[in-house]
Amino acid sequence: MGIDSVWLPPAYKGMSGSSSTGYDSYDLYDLGEFDQKGGVATKYGTREQLLEAVESAKNNGLRIYMDITVNHLGGGEQTERICVRKVAPFERNSFISDEFLINAFTKFSYPARKGKYSLFEWNFQCFSGVDFDELSRQAGAIYRIQNQYGQDWDDVPGTEFGNYDYLMLSNIDFRNPEVRAELNRWGEWLQRTVGFDGVRLDAVKHIPAAFFNEWLDGLQAGQAELFAVGEYWAPQDLPSMLAYLERTGGRMSLFDACMQENFAKASNDGNCFDLTRIFEGTLVACRPELAVTLVENHDTQPLQALERPVAHWFRPLAYALILLRSQGYPCVFYPDIYGAVYTDIGGDGQFYDIELSPVDQLEAMLRLRKCCAYGLQKDYFDHPNCIGWVRQGVPGWGESGMAVIMSNGDMCRKRMEMGIAFAGLLFSDALGGSTTRVLVDANGWAEFICPAKGVAAWTIHKDR
Numbered sequence: 041m042g043i044d045s046v047w048l049p050p051a052y053k054g055m056s057g058s059s060s061t062g063y064d065s066y067d068l069y070d071l072g073e074f075d076q077k078g079g080v081a082t083k084y085g086t087r088e089q090l091l092e093a094v095e096s097a098k099n100n101g102l103r104i105y106m107d108i109t110v111n112h113l114g115g116g117e118q119t120e121r122i123c124v125r126k127v128a129p130f131e132r133n134s135f136i137s138d139e140f141l142i143n144a145f146t147k148f149s150y151p152a153r154k155g156k157y158s159l160f161e162w163n164f165q166c167f168s169g170v171d172f173d174e175l176s177r178q179a180g181a182i183y184r185i186q187n188q189y190g191q192d193w194d195d196v197p198g199t200e201f202g203n204y205d206y207l208m209l210s211n212i213d214f215r216n217p218e219v220r221a222e223l224n225r226w227g228e229w230l231q232r233t234v235g236f237d238g239v240r241l242d243a244v245k246h247i248p249a250a251f252f253n254e255w256l257d258g259l260q261a262g263q264a265e266l267f268a269v270g271e272y273w274a275p276q277d278l279p280s281m282l283a284y285l286e287r288t289g290g291r292m293s294l295f296d297a298c299m300q301e302n303f304a305k306a307s308n309d310g311n312c313f314d315l316t317r318i319f320e321g322t323l324v325a326c327r328p329e330l331a332v333t334l335v336e337n338h339d340t341q342p343l344q345a346l347e348r349p350v351a352h353w354f355r356p357l358a359y360a361l362i363l364l365r366s367q368g369y370p371c372v373f374y375p376d377i378y379g380a381v382y383t384d385i386g387g388d389g390q391f392y393d394i395e396l397s398p399v400d401q402l403e404a405m406l407r408l409r410k411c412c413a414y415g416l417q418k419d420y421f422d423h424p425n426c427i428g429w430v431r432q433g434v435p436g437w438g439e440s441g442m443a444v445i446m447s448n449g450d451m452c453r454k455r456m457e458m459g460i461a462f463a464g465l466l467f468s469d470a471l472g473g474s475t476t477r478v479l480v481d482a483n484g485w486a487e488f489i490c491p492a493k494g495v496a497a498w499t500i501h502k503d504r
Contacts, residue, residue, distance in 0.1 A: 042410035055115025103237035114209035118147035124183035142173035238267030249287035268292040275301035307354030311449035328367035426452035
């Protein structure tokens with residue numbers, strides 16, 4: 041289909057053990073090897089199964105991207121009596137208490153691992169904040185730890201909640217040089233152990249860019265090319281995303297949360313949405329070389345933390361916009377190919393059964409990206425309900441070249457220039473929405489059509 045890289049979920053033990061999705065990091069060195077948090081295996085399997093999966097993928101020509109979650113740790117074995125001050129939840133630079141003592145689970149000694157791979161033990165000096173006091177058992181509070189690195193939070197670009205360094209659990213303090221050294225050692229160990237080709241970096245908006253500069257440079261020294269994409273989820277704050285890219289000096293890409301927000305809005309607004317503005321305020325529009333585009337992910341799907349699903353009717357249009365254009369590096373959501381069924385809790389505390397259906401035209405679009413989506417791109421974004429573009433192909437390169445047209449309203453037509461190299465050739469809709477054939481005229485132009493609320497991808501017609 042043209043998939044060449046696979047993003048695997050966090051492979052290490054979370055504080056919830058075998059039920060953990062991996063984002064509640066507990067022991068970064070436990071890839072499903074030690075009897076911790078209720079068992080040996082993680083939700084996804086054992087260390088041996090992970091390494092077998094990676095080897096199988098690589099033997100079949102796939103690159104492996106590992107999910108890295110180093111913003112916080114959870115599930116410490118012991119409490120420490122530490123000095124803290126409460127901060128206002130929605131203005132975290134503001135203290136709302138004097139100093140006082142709490143019992144926090146900030147001691148991580150990993151007794152089951154017994155020092156294998158690393159002797160490092162985490163304590164309160166490694167963290168800048170926590171959200172739980174074993175003494176009071178009060179929920180919903182944020183406690184700023186008064187450690188040797190000061191009373192302020194780490195420096196992060198965004199101003200959400202005043203400072204959004206703190207996200208959850210025991211928040212790692214990257215000002216501690218011993219913490220940075222340990223995470224650098226761990227990253228190099230993980231690379232030697234797994235042999236990954238890239239990383240997906242979780243929750244980077246809560247982590248100072250300077251840490252990732254150091255961490256990625258250390259990993260890059262060990263191989264020719266390492267891809268990195270950060271999850272900086274700020275769909276309405278493009279300036280902060282651009283600031284993070286600036287601070288990381290091009291070392292990482294970012295998921296285009298702004299583009300995903302536009303897709304969700306367009307799918308809900310129907311023909312009231314102006315398609316000519318679909319790329320307005322997006323990362324791919326201003327930094328295409330560092331934009332990873334997407335339609336959906338594990339956080340935006342129904343009942344998840346950043347729920348912002350794209351309506352099913354619009355997903356083929358959205359995928360055409362990320363797969364069949366020249367800008368951006370597209371990330372395809374597994375359920376959109378294979379479907380998914382799950383049960384989860386809604387905001388009202390009730391359980392709901394969710395079924396995600398595959399996107400019918402997605403596999404065809406992936407193959408079109410692989411064989412046809414090449415060459416100069418010309419846009420025809422000239423109608424609020426009907427837009428299109430052409431890829432004029434590469435001379436002598438097989439089937440390359442195509443015309444794409446989409447509508448969020450009625451059936452539409454658009455005259456577009458394929459180029460003189462295609463003069464006299466018949467085109468057909470590779471997505472199967474039309475049985476019509478379109479002839480490119482002597483000047484390289486043709487009128488292409490698409491169905492109502494649909495997308496068509498016109499390529500050189502081949503007799504079946």
